[in-house]
Amino acid sequence: MNQDGTRHHERLLSFTTMANFARGYSPLYAAIMQHMIAWIQDDQVIDEAHNAGLTGRLASLRSRVMAFLDRPEWTNDLDPVLRLAAVLHRMVIDGDERVEGLRNFYRTVGGKRSPSEPGFALTLVRAFARVGDELLERAGSWVIQSNETARGLIWLLPAAVLQIEAAYLLELGASAGLNLYAEHRSYTLEPADGSPVSLGRAGAKQFVIPCTGAVPELVPAATAGPEILLRRGADASPVDLDNPETERILAACIWGDQPHRLQRLREGFALHRELLKTAGPAAKVERRVFPEDTQTFLAEALPAAPRAPVILFDTYFTAYLNDVDLRALERDVREFAHTWTLRHGLPWLWARFEPARAGESSPHTGWCRWFVDTWSRGRHRRIELGWAHPHLVRAEFGPGLAELESLRGPE
Ligand SMILES: C[S@@+](CC[C@H](N)C(=O)[O-])C[C@H]1O[C@@H](n2cnc3c(N)ncnc32)[C@H](O)[C@@H]1O
The missing domain is CATH 3.40.50 (Rossmann fold)
Structure with missing residues (x-):
């Protein structure tokens, strides 16, 4: 594997590590990570997305997501993942209409539906197809801040x-x-x-x-x-x-x-x-x-x-x-x-x-x-x-x- 391939492989492994860590603690983020891994590893997108006519858009986004994950400036492998999750959450909290469907799954804005429901994957990739480029741009300059x-x-x-x-x-x-x-x-x-x-x-x-x-x-x-x-x-x-x-x-x-x-x-x-x-x-x-x-x-x-x-x-x-x-x-x-x-x-x-x-x-x-x-x-x-x-x-x-x-x- 060349250097880029190795780094890319490591980043995907961090998605998996994050998904495993989050599984018992944050089913929503575990599900987001898993769907992202499936989508990035597979050139194909899920059947439902294909039926919804999103395949072309998602395929072109895929290479930009991979380039984003591979940027050398990240402080660790999880950095880009957490930034993407934070900007998406910000869009949900702000009531951005383009990610409207996701509100049903985010309990922080009153959502009641479970990410294990069959409709979640399609809602996620649909939101991603709509805001993907903006999400990547905003995530690039986002600084993860926390005060627990x-x-x-x-x-x-x-x-x-x-x-x-x-x-x-x-x-x-x-x-x-x-x-x-x-x-x-x-x-x-x-x-x-x-x-x-x-x-x-x-x-x-x-x-x-x-x-x-x-x-x-x-x-x-x-x-x-x-x-x-x-x-x-x-x-x-x-x-x-x-x-x-x-x-x-x-x-x-x-x-x-x-x-x-x-x-x-x-x-x-x-x-x-x-x-x-x-x-x-x-x-x-x-x-x-x-x-x-x-x-x-x-x-x-x-x-x-x-x-x-x-x-x-x-x-x-x-x-x-x-x-x-x-x-x-x-x-x-x-x-x-x-x-x-x-x-x-x-x-x-x-x-x-x-x-x-x-x-x-x-x-x-x-x-x-x-x-x-x-x-x-x-x-x-x-x-x-x-x-x-x-x-x-x-x-x-x-x-x-x-x-x-x-x-x-x-x-
Ligand atoms: C994970 S946050 C924890 C914040 C807070 N202590 C808490 O528990 O919620 C780590 C903090 O350490 C700060 N930090 C990291 N390296 C630092 C350094 N060398 N000098 C001062 N602050 C630093 C970061 O800016 C960040 O706000």
């Missing part, structure tokens, strides 16, 4: 276990920074053996997370989370929370049969708008590139005379750093936190939720390791809390939560 609001729990839970009463909250790789509001959301952990544990200040239930392993009992005052004195995020491509277009872009990047995730995202934006009107600190995300800007970001974000601990966190961010840059980031945070805690006599918590690195194993494909680093008067501890699905729909805790609990107490 379930992940706010990753700092809120350790903060509650440690009974932190007030804190400066900082986030690395924050995207839009919606997880800087986690104490205003609602998270319920449902252990397989034991009573549910709820955290956060929102009245109605939002994120419900079945889990295994022991979850410590939390005192009621701690479940509300700390008083946050400052909310500051940093990202190489910050997403502007105050631009109305941002919500639509992030919405389009959510998979089209996951209305609950869309709802949670919209609640996050509503919360930001509400908190902007009150005196409490609103989230701000600035442009910073890590590891280069680590110490500058920390030094400039924090007050000169702090009166509370720091909670720093990152979720699905260091996956974007190579090993050398990750080590540099960790070294810079470690040095800064060590000196800061000694100078100010206040503790520092770094909560992290990151996928396994190459060569590391995870209990389930794609799951993220949940761990914390703590510093108190210069003393450093690293504690592994467990693993969770990347969208935090399930978690498996180890003994780390109990170990973290044992750190609680007077300084």
Whole structure:
């Protein structure tokens, strides 16, 4: 196979990997991938499309789709696939008449039909025949952005276990920074053996997370989370929370049969708008590139005379750093936190939720390791809390939560 053929083959394999990953979690995207694979691999299009007179149009589009998938600029094999899916979702959300039939299959816009119904393949290729060229053009300049609001729990839970009463909250790789509001959301952990544990200040239930392993009992005052004195995020491509277009872009990047995730995202934006009107600190995300800007970001974000601990966190961010840059980031945070805690006599918590690195194993494909680093008067501890699905729909805790609990107490 020549180089182009190999790359093309690899891209088709990623479609298949994506379809397999999505199967139990997003039947709509699994079905879209499968139909795309069938169409691209086969010069023929499905019989129904032939009968609908779409064959010629689809055959000419096919070569342009293959050229799109083979472009050298993609950061990984899934990049072009996710861009196409996001732009198509955006068209559906915007009510584009050319993809009208698809609305019935997208639960994010109220669709009720299943993609396993026989009519789906034809609806998809018909939409594709109509918007294919525009879809490819828009996907070329689309930037995949996500801000998974379930992940706010990753700092809120350790903060509650440690009974932190007030804190400066900082986030690395924050995207839009919606997880800087986690104490205003609602998270319920449902252990397989034991009573549910709820955290956060929102009245109605939002994120419900079945889990295994022991979850410590939390005192009621701690479940509300700390008083946050400052909310500051940093990202190489910050997403502007105050631009109305941002919500639509992030919405389009959510998979089209996951209305609950869309709802949670919209609640996050509503919360930001509400908190902007009150005196409490609103989230701000600035442009910073890590590891280069680590110490500058920390030094400039924090007050000169702090009166509370720091909670720093990152979720699905260091996956974007190579090993050398990750080590540099960790070294810079470690040095800064060590000196800061000694100078100010206040503790520092770094909560992290990151996928396994190459060569590391995870209990389930794609799951993220949940761990914390703590510093108190210069003393450093690293504690592994467990693993969770990347969208935090399930978690498996180890003994780390109990170990973290044992750190609680007077300084
Ligand atoms: C998958 S998103 C996760 C966003 C958010 N933390 C969440 O969990 O929803 C990864 C984020 O890391 C940012 N990022 C990647 N490399 C970066 C770097 N070197 N410096 C700063 N931000 C970076 C990206 O721009 C993106 O917003």
